Amino acid sequence: MLELAILGNLKQAPVHGYELKKRLADTLGPLWGVSFGSLYPALRRLERSGAIEVVDAQEEAPAIPSTGSLRGEAATARLRLAPKTSRRARKAYRITARGEALFSELLRDPDGAVDDRTFALQLSFFRFLEPTDRLELLQRRRAELADRLARSRRNRTPALDRYTRSLAEHRTDSVERDLAWIDALIDGERRPAPSTEPTDRPQEQEQGATA
Amino acid sequence: MLELAILGNLKQAPVHGYELKKRLADTLGPLWGVSFGSLYPALRRLERSGAIEVVDAQEEAPAIPSTGSLRGEAATARLRLAPKTSRRARKAYRITARGEALFSELLRDPDGAVDDRTFALQLSFFRFLEPTDRLELLQRRRAELADRLARSRRNRTPALDRYTRSLAEHRTDSVERDLAWIDALIDGERRPAPSTEPTDRPQEQEQGATA
DNA sequence: GTCCGATGTATCGTTTCGATACATCGCGAA
DNA sequence: TTCGCGATGTATCGAAACGATACATCGGAC
Numbered sequence: 001m002l003e004l005a006i007l008g009n010l011k012q013a014p015v016h017g018y019e020l021k022k023r024l025a026d027t028l029g030p031l032w033g034v035s036f037g038s039l040y041p042a043l044r045r046l047e048r049s050g051a052i053e054v055v056d057a058q059e060e061a062p063a064i065p066s067t068g069s070l071r072g073e074a075a076t077a078r079l080r081l082a083p084k085t086s087r088r089a090r091k092a093y094r095i096t097a098r099g100e101a102l103f104s105e106l107l108r109d110p111d112g113a114v115d116d117r118t119f120a121l122q123l124s125f126f127r128f129l130e131p132t133d134r135l136e137l138l139q140r141r142r143a144e145l146a147d148r149l150a151r152s153r154r155n156r157t158p159a160l161d162r163y164t165r166s167l168a169e170h171r172t173d174s175v176e177r178d179l180a181w182i183d184a185l186i187d188g189e190r191r192p193a194p195s196t197e198p199t200d201r202p203q204e205q206e207q208g209a210t211a
Numbered sequence: 212m213l214e215l216a217i218l219g220n221l222k223q224a225p226v227h228g229y230e231l232k233k234r235l236a237d238t239l240g241p242l243w244g245v246s247f248g249s250l251y252p253a254l255r256r257l258e259r260s261g262a263i264e265v266v267d268a269q270e271e272a273p274a275i276p277s278t279g280s281l282r283g284e285a286a287t288a289r290l291r292l293a294p295k296t297s298r299r300a301r302k303a304y305r306i307t308a309r310g311e312a313l314f315s316e317l318l319r320d321p322d323g324a325v326d327d328r329t330f331a332l333q334l335s336f337f338r339f340l341e342p343t344d345r346l347e348l349l350q351r352r353r354a355e356l357a358d359r360l361a362r363s364r365r366n367r368t369p370a371l372d373r374y375t376r377s378l379a380e381h382r383t384d385s386v387e388r389d390l391a392w393i394d395a396l397i398d399g400e401r402r403p404a405p406s407t408e409p410t411d412r413p414q415e416q417e418q419g420a421t422a
Numbered sequence: 423g424t425c426c427g428a429t430g431t432a433t434c435g436t437t438t439c440g441a442t443a444c445a446t447c448g449c450g451a452a
Numbered sequence: 453t454t455c456g457c458g459a460t461g462t463a464t465c466g467a468a469a470c471g472a473t474a475c476a477t478c479g480g481a482c
Contacts, residue, residue: 002438018461026366027375029359029382038438040463045437090461126374148240155237162399163337164238170392171240174385181381188373213469229430249469251432256468300477301430 001118002034002042007051007095007103008125014055014094017043027124032117043093051099055092108133113140123185131189138186145179212329213245213253218262218306218314219336225266225305228254238335243328254304262310266303319344324351334396342400349397356390 009015009023017039024034046052095103107125112118119141126134152172159165220226220234228250235245257263306314318336323329330352337345363383370376 016461017463026368029363033439035439035441036461036463037440037465041437120378123378124375127372152240157237161338163396164335166392166396167331167334170389174388177385177388178381181377185374185377227430228432244470246470246472247430247432248434248471252468 001112001115001121002038003046003051004103004106004112004118004121004125005034006039006042006046006093007099007106008121008128010052010093010095010099011103011128014092016090016092018090020093028117028120046099047093049098049102050096051102052093052095055094104128108137110136110140113137114144135186135189138182138189142179142182142186145175145182149175149179212326212332213249214257214262215314215317215323215329215332215336216245217250217253217257217304218310218317219332219339221263221304221306221310222314222339225303227301227303229301231304239328239331257310258304260309260313261307262313263304263306266305315339319348321347321351324348325355346397346400349393349400353390353393353397356386356393360386360390 005024005028006020009020009027015023017036021034021036021039024039025032028034043052047054106112107122107128112122119137122137129137149172152168152175159168216235216239217231220231220238226234228247232245232247232250235250236243239245254263258265317323318333318339323333330348333348340348360383363379363386370379
């Protein structure tokens with residue numbers, strides 16, 4: 001699940017761990033720990049699976065010829081110092097073709113929409129999806145929220161005290177608001193895209209049925 | 212963190228794993244996995260530390276409840292129908308004195324109020340707390356939410372597209388609503404408690420004083 | 423009679439977290 | 453100058469939680 005977050009961020013530009021953590025913390029909201037204890041293992045995992053690769057840092061923005069041909073000594077190469085402006089040794093990561101594929105797959109996965117955090121992540125990368133896939137995810141999410149709401153209504157334990165009652169109410173309200181929000185997003189998806197964004201070809205839906 | 216949830220539930224009556232899982236799932240809302248993979252290890256942990264102990268099942272609703280009307284009694288009554296039909300072997304757990312102490316400590320811990328789930332737990336056990344401690348927790352929570360809000364306002368990344376914008380807005384709204392909710396709770400805490408409660412367990416309750 | 427779903431206990435492998443250990447840089451105060 | 457110290461940066465460790473799954477037994481439906 002961190003995978004999706006990492007790949008999505010690397011898609012825009014290669015970055016190194018520390019920077020990545022900061023970006024994640026702020027894409028995903030201030031909640032969401034994203035500690036190093038999960039970040040670095042996730043990076044190693046992705047690297048091992050060939051979804052990302054190390055690009056020896058320093059100037060990760062421009063100019064670097066793509067080939068580079070990492071020679072054998074990864075360890076010593078990592079420690080290489082720049083000519084004069086010796087920044088601390090950093091390892092930046094770049095996404096590979098394999099990684100792009102994995103990203104697309106994770107992003108499209110409808111099961112992701114069940115989990116709150118994963119869905120938020122998917123939504124934040126919606127710009128990389130076809131309208132069809134967007135709608136699919138939104139509807140999955142809608143179904144999940146509707147289900148939670150139904151379960152919460154059905155459950156109706158008479159509440160022990162005012163605290164648990166208030167908690168239950170607040171929880172229900174939150175789900176309702178989430179649901180309304182999703183509905184608004186679905187609605188926005190179905191009508192012609194406002195001219196501000198590059199939301200391409202809006203002519204693709206005949207998805208009218210269920211309420 | 213599961214510890215708190217488990218102890219709080221065992222406080223009312225001894226239960227066994229399966230039942231506990233169901234109760235947790237429904238105290239904590241339908242989200243919150245509480246899988247067996249975390250529940251059983253947590254139980255073993257607690258048992259090892261002497262906070263709970265096994266009461267070999269069947270007789271888990273013994274003499275005591277002369278006051279009647281435990282909310283869970285329907286469930287326990289259902290279990291009790293075993294004169295000769297030996298139900299499957301179950302291990303019920305009972306909280307010990309040490310466990311009560313631990314519970315009280317965890318419940319009162321102000322750092323818990325930072326984490327969403329832990330705070331929800333604490334709130335759901337507010338009836339076991341002194342008004343002073345309640346206020347302390349609520350204020351801690353308030354501070355945390357206010358902080359999130361401030362950070363989110365300060366951060367103000369101009370938003371890549373309408374999805375990320377909508378996400379950010381929705382997130383901010385949610386925090387604002389949470390904050391308002393907490394404020395209402397704080398407010399309710401300061402004024403005399405209305406005595407509307409139908410489901411009181413009379414023993415632990417002298418919370419009425421605004422003192 | 424037998425299949426099936428609910429009840430029940432338990433473990434395995436993986437992911438995530440929080441804390442911490444490192445090392446280097448920039449910078450201001452002693 | 454040197455010292456500390458906070459920000460930057462990479463990395464690991466142990467514990468916690470998860471999802472999946474393996475087990476058994478029970479009560480009914482067919």
